[in-house]
Amino acid sequence: xxxxxxxxxxxxxxxxxxxxxxxxxxxxxxxxARLRRRRTTLAGGVLTVALAGGLxxxxxxxxxxxxxxxxxxxxQPGAPADLRDDLEARVRExxxxxxxxxxxxxxxxxxxxxWITDALVDRVxxxxxxxxxxxSDSWRASGAExxxxxxxxxxxxxxxxxxxxxxxxxxxxxxxxxxxGHVHLFTLNGAxxxxxxxxxxxxxx
Amino acid sequence: xxTRRRDxxxxxxxxxxxxxxxxxxxxLCGDPHRAEDIVQQALAKLYVSWPRVRRADSVDAxxxxxxxxxxxxxxxxxxRREVVAEIQDRxxxxxxxxxxxxxxxxALRELPPGQRRVVVLRHYWxxxxxxxxxxxxxxxxxxxxQTSAALARLRDVLxxxxxxxxxx
Numbered sequence: 001x002x003x004x005x006x007x008x009x010x011x012x013x014x015x016x017x018x019x020x021x022x023x024x025x026x027x028x029x030x031x032x033a034r035l036r037r038r039r040t041t042l043a044g045g046v047l048t049v050a051l052a053g054g055l056x057x058x059x060x061x062x063x064x065x066x067x068x069x070x071x072x073x074x075x076q077p078g079a080p081a082d083l084r085d086d087l088e089a090r091v092r093e094x095x096x097x098x099x100x101x102x103x104x105x106x107x108x109x110x111x112x113x114x115w116i117t118d119a120l121v122d123r124v125x126x127x128x129x130x131x132x133x134x135x136s137d138s139w140r141a142s143g144a145e146x147x148x149x150x151x152x153x154x155x156x157x158x159x160x161x162x163x164x165x166x167x168x169x170x171x172x173x174x175x176x177x178x179x180x181g182h183v184h185l186f187t188l189n190g191a192x193x194x195x196x197x198x199x200x201x202x203x204x205x
Numbered sequence: 206x207x208t209r210r211r212d213x214x215x216x217x218x219x220x221x222x223x224x225x226x227x228x229x230x231x232x233l234c235g236d237p238h239r240a241e242d243i244v245q246q247a248l249a250k251l252y253v254s255w256p257r258v259r260r261a262d263s264v265d266a267x268x269x270x271x272x273x274x275x276x277x278x279x280x281x282x283x284x285r286r287e288v289v290a291e292i293q294d295r296x297x298x299x300x301x302x303x304x305x306x307x308x309x310x311x312a313l314r315e316l317p318p319g320q321r322r323v324v325v326l327r328h329y330w331x332x333x334x335x336x337x338x339x340x341x342x343x344x345x346x347x348x349x350x351q352t353s354a355a356l357a358r359l360r361d362v363l364x365x366x367x368x369x370x371x372x373x
Contacts, residue, residue: 001360003352008231013309014329024219028212030245031252047217101216118326145342157344163342176245179266181254196219 112179115159122184123156123166124173132191133202135182139163142183143200144176151199167199174199211255218264219248220234226272232325233276233316247271269330270340273322313361320355 001009032057136142144165147153156164158177167174171190176183222359226247245370250271251258258267326337327348335351338345 010328014228016227017231019224024216027248030249034249035253181257
């Protein structure tokens with residue numbers, strides 16, 4: 001079987017599949033309900049601008065923003081559990097100051113952040129001295145499709161995420177996560193300093 | 206973006222793409238009911254992200270990826286709900302003969318999920334290697350190798366009957 005034959009066969013098979021009658025109204029209702037739930041969650045404590053102290057998370061996806069925005073914040077070295085505590089404590093501090101336009105809604109829910117934290121904690125062991133979090137306008141813009149020389153990259157499983165990917169080199173780990181069209185980029189370093197090199201996001205000293 | 210405009214654009218998109226998305230999900234999971242669940246889930250997510258996705262001019266890609274990811278999220282159930290009954294139900298409307306259809310379903314069923322996704326994106330959506338790689342978040346080389354492996358597996362399942370002259 002050639003590729004062309006396979007294409008023909010797949011199309012003939014697909015054309016024979018009975019699709020239910022279009023239910024655009026139902027899809028609209030479900031979409032609105034999901035949006036309402038999301039806003040309710042956000043009102044309960046979602047972040048717009050993340051981790052305190054010049055942190056890195058910006059949910060304001062202005063067209064002029066760089067592909068990955070954000071200044072890193074340092075956390076104290078410690079066991080992986082410290083990362084979870086630190087993230088969750090900081091997230092609770094965050095409110096959404098600008099919810100006047102839907103485009104400015106925060107990019108992630110606390111629940112989703114916890115799932116991401118779970119993935120980080122499961123993956124990264126040893127001391128953690130550095131954490132930064134950035135956002136990107138798109139998966140492609142984040143650079144996560146590529147794997148620079150010297151890095152080990154692989155797909156990651158993060159609950160609730162559209163997709164996720166790891167990059168690792170020495171003590172530096174990066175996790176790119178796409179959730180509902182928003183891309184978040186976590187950079188962690190076992191050393192207590194900004195990484196000299198990163199795979200994605202262009203964070204540089 | 207106002208709600209009215211968002212709703213109008215979303216509804217227009219659904220009207221034009223829903224059948225294709227449903228068939229995509231159906232080809233991936235082999236079950237029309239699961240396919241409907243997957244599409245509903247994907248479209249609800251699309252509605253939430255509509256302003257951003259629309260602005261990025263990536264509605265089709267986002268919807269496609271949502272279907273793929275919903276399929277993966279649901280992947281633990283795999284093909285356990287087999288499709289034999291469904292194949293019989295729709296045989297009359299299938300441009301393929303029942304035997305051809307059955308053989309192709311069987312072949313698709315035996316593909317690992319990753320290869321099945323590549324087959325659907327490349328051979329149903331007609332995406333290039335690069336576009337498929339972008340959708341799946343993998344390298345073009347991975348897409349090529351999965352395409353090659355999928356074709357080899359499909360040949361194993363489909364060719365022997367052809368070779369013997371049987372009509373499948």
